Amino acid sequence: MKGADIIVESLKKEKVECMFGYPGGVVIPIFHALHNAPFKFVLTRHEQGAVHAADGYARASGKTGVVIATSGPGATNCVTGIATAHMDSVPLVVFTGQVKREQIGNDAFQEVDITGITRPITKHNYLVQDIKDLARIIKEAFYIASTGRPGPVLIDVPVDISNGEHKFLYPETVNLRGYKPVYEGHPGQIKKACQLVAASKRPVIYAGGGVVISNATKELREFVKKTGIPVTTTLLGLGAFPETDPLALEMLGMHGTYYANHAVNESDLLIAVGARFDDRVTGKIAEFIPNAKVIHIDIDPASVSKNVPVDVPIVGDCKRVLADMTEIVTAPEIGEWHAEIGKLKRENPLTYDRNNGGRIKPQYVVEEIYRQTNGDAVICTEVGQNQMWAAQFYKYTQPRTFISSGGLGTMGYGFPAAIGAQLARPDKRVIDIAGDGSIQMNIQELIVAVQHRLPVIIAILNNGFLGMVRQWQQIFWEKRYSHTCIDFAPDFVKLAEAYGAAGFRVETYEEVIPALQQALAINDRPIVIDFRVSREENVYPMVPAGQSFKEIIMRELLA
Amino acid sequence: MALLNDDNLKQYVISVKVENRFGVLARVASLFSARGYNIDSLTVSATEQEDVSIMTIVVRGDDRVIEQVKKQLNKLIDVIKVSDHTDLPTVERELVMVKVNAPPNKRSEIYQLGEIFRADIADISPRTVTLGVKGDPEHIDNFIELLKPYGIKELMRTGRVSLVKE
Numbered sequence: 001m002k003g004a005d006i007i008v009e010s011l012k013k014e015k016v017e018c019m020f021g022y023p024g025g026v027v028i029p030i031f032h033a034l035h036n037a038p039f040k041f042v043l044t045r046h047e048q049g050a051v052h053a054a055d056g057y058a059r060a061s062g063k064t065g066v067v068i069a070t071s072g073p074g075a076t077n078c079v080t081g082i083a084t085a086h087m088d089s090v091p092l093v094v095f096t097g098q099v100k101r102e103q104i105g106n107d108a109f110q111e112v113d114i115t116g117i118t119r120p121i122t123k124h125n126y127l128v129q130d131i132k133d134l135a136r137i138i139k140e141a142f143y144i145a146s147t148g149r150p151g152p153v154l155i156d157v158p159v160d161i162s163n164g165e166h167k168f169l170y171p172e173t174v175n176l177r178g179y180k181p182v183y184e185g186h187p188g189q190i191k192k193a194c195q196l197v198a199a200s201k202r203p204v205i206y207a208g209g210g211v212v213i214s215n216a217t218k219e220l221r222e223f224v225k226k227t228g229i230p231v232t233t234t235l236l237g238l239g240a241f242p243e244t245d246p247l248a249l250e251m252l253g254m255h256g257t258y259y260a261n262h263a264v265n266e267s268d269l270l271i272a273v274g275a276r277f278d279d280r281v282t283g284k285i286a287e288f289i290p291n292a293k294v295i296h297i298d299i300d301p302a303s304v305s306k307n308v309p310v311d312v313p314i315v316g317d318c319k320r321v322l323a324d325m326t327e328i329v330t331a332p333e334i335g336e337w338h339a340e341i342g343k344l345k346r347e348n349p350l351t352y353d354r355n356n357g358g359r360i361k362p363q364y365v366v367e368e369i370y371r372q373t374n375g376d377a378v379i380c381t382e383v384g385q386n387q388m389w390a391a392q393f394y395k396y397t398q399p400r401t402f403i404s405s406g407g408l409g410t411m412g413y414g415f416p417a418a419i420g421a422q423l424a425r426p427d428k429r430v431i432d433i434a435g436d437g438s439i440q441m442n443i444q445e446l447i448v449a450v451q452h453r454l455p456v457i458i459a460i461l462n463n464g465f466l467g468m469v470r471q472w473q474q475i476f477w478e479k480r481y482s483h484t485c486i487d488f489a490p491d492f493v494k495l496a497e498a499y500g501a502a503g504f505r506v507e508t509y510e511e512v513i514p515a516l517q518q519a520l521a522i523n524d525r526p527i528v529i530d531f532r533v534s535r536e537e538n539v540y541p542m543v544p545a546g547q548s549f550k551e552i553i554m555r556e557l558l559a
Numbered sequence: 560m561a562l563l564n565d566d567n568l569k570q571y572v573i574s575v576k577v578e579n580r581f582g583v584l585a586r587v588a589s590l591f592s593a594r595g596y597n598i599d600s601l602t603v604s605a606t607e608q609e610d611v612s613i614m615t616i617v618v619r620g621d622d623r624v625i626e627q628v629k630k631q632l633n634k635l636i637d638v639i640k641v642s643d644h645t646d647l648p649t650v651e652r653e654l655v656m657v658k659v660n661a662p663p664n665k666r667s668e669i670y671q672l673g674e675i676f677r678a679d680i681a682d683i684s685p686r687t688v689t690l691g692v693k694g695d696p697e698h699i700d701n702f703i704e705l706l707k708p709y710g711i712k713e714l715m716r717t718g719r720v721s722l723v724k725e
Contacts, residue, residue: 302630
């Protein structure tokens with residue numbers, strides 16, 4: 001069998017249902033074989049779009065995203081997408097073409113050392129040097145990508161390997177002596193953790209993306225049901241715990257709620273589950289959780305005690321560890337704590353100035369998206385203010401319904417990810433909450449959504465600025481809006497129409513609900529809604545970078 | 560990244576058992592370089608198993624970051640085992656070759672010195688002698704120190720290999 005056919009047969013063995021990519025010279029043999037493949041192939045219009053789409057597909061479905069791109073520029077165009085997936089622990093298998101083996105290292109046409117380039121941004125990568133290894137490598141790649149702490153794996157395939165001949169034998173098992181993820185938590189540590197829980201007076205659960213990834217939502221809810229401990233989530237943890245629950249503190253961190261940050265800051269026990277104490281969460285490390293003991297549950301030993309000292313580390317799968325803890329834990333007596341948190345929530349809600357009659361507030365658009373979809377959509381975001389408002393003003397209740405580039409903060413991620421998410425979840429409406437800056441970074445993928453009749457709604461919160469940078473310039477940099485004004489912009493409605501999508505412009509409050517209802521009624525093509533929103537609206541609360549929670553800015557400080 | 564100052568600098572010896580494959584060295588080395596750590600020495604050794612190599616890495620850093628590097632090393636798929644030999648009872652060896660100035664009136668002194676250190680004479684020229692010595696790092700340091708007055712023309716150390724004592 002040809003190497004290219006071995007690849008396609010291996011993908012069939014892995015039960016791949018959808019693949020994203022873009023052809024080029026050295027992958028023609030693989031595309032030749034893909035022509036008759038029994039799974040869906042989505043031709044994006046840029047390789048970055050392909051990787052983000054596969055990433056969105058993976059996050060929405062829990063399956064591994066699969067990508068193929070050619071050598072050289074095709075491979076380098078994948079880099080941002082791979083780094084995005086790596087930071088957020090998303091399982092991907094990315095195939096890149098490579099020049100033939102004898103040309104490697106000779107600066108051949110479209111040659112680049114992509115295994116070298118992606119070494120620090122993949123969980124693992126391979127350069128196939130012998131066709132007899134090809135099937136084993138693919139088997140290993142899918143295994144590595146999807147187990148332990150998931151991540152992207154790249155396989156670089158020289159064209160003479162694709163064209164070579166070998167018999168196809170897909171291995172049944174993998175044997176990697178250097179890779180043995182630990183799933184079970186240590187029983188002694190679990191017991192110790194439960195003792196801390198039982199003795200705590202002011203405990204908080206800090207749930208991260210790991211809870212979503214390990215499908216531990218149910219286990220988390222059961223643990224909370226038994227212990228009554230309030231829960232805050234990270235950006236990527238949104239949906240891990242229903243934000244409509246009285247024990248939900250919603251998101252913490254730089255733009256988290258006042259009550260989440262306050263509760264964490266005042267806690268005597270912080271239970272971190274599948275989270276990694278990112279600097280956007282902790283702010284100034286030295287002043288973070290001054291009085292708290294820390295339990296840290298994570299599948300990645302390298303995440304434990306990395307930024308914050310941990311009293312009880314538990315390396316294992318959140319799902320199993322939480323289930324084990326729920327079995328033996330006794331509930332702490334925290335009535336006073338509940339009362340305090342209830343008061344905090346009542347007195348410091350997320351809010352904004354509604355200025356009825358003025359320019360539409362972006363927060364209102366997000367709230368209305370929540371209401372019009374009954375909170376049952378899959379929300380993708382770009383990066384910046386749009387992302388934070390989407391996180392704050394839509395209430396997430398289910399896992400895998402908030403899809404966003406957290407760690408890397410990749411502008412241009414949301415829309416291609418929404419395409420992948422919509423393919424993975426045809427039963428749900430996928431909405432990309434975008435900014436006018438971010439959406440222009442991968443707008444070329446609009447034609448893909450049109451081609452596949454995907455009813456993704458792109459809600460552009462158009463303020464004519466690169467809003468988050470402008471906000472920092474306003475607050476910390478003398479209001480010098482250096483190169484952040486982008487009101488020299490395309491007509492997004494005409495742009496949508498040019499691609500064959502629907503396009504609406506919304507300029508007043510009265511138009512918001514009808515536009516959303518009209519968009520939700522369309523189900524055979526993407527819809528772009530250009531919401532002209534208040535230009536200099538800021539995201540609050542805000543803990544300035546590198547500072548402690550005490551420096552939190554709650555609202556506009558106008559002179 | 561933690562700033563390096565003399566107070567928290569410590570020398571670590573880390574022994575990394577790896578798959579004997581291309582690309583492994585680059586993966587291991589880049590974990591150190593990505594944090595701005597200069598590796599003092601790195602030795603890749605064949606072992607009793609054909610498909611396994613051991614890298615002995617000597618590096619200076621502070622506790623917290625080295626701890627993190629060890630965890631990151633463990634995460635590499637091609638890394639089978641990471642052992643910190645820093646505070647373990649070990650036997651260590653390295654090899655040095657020194658090309659030293661050797662005028663006729665100093666030559667016998669140098670030979671005598673070599674004998675004390677069980678050096679082998681690798682090469683002789685009209686103006687220089689090249690000596691090879693193996694031993695633990697301290698042995699090598701002492702040898703080099705004593706040769707310095709004669710004028711060292713060239714010197715190369717292999718970096719150490721380290722085995723935990725039974």
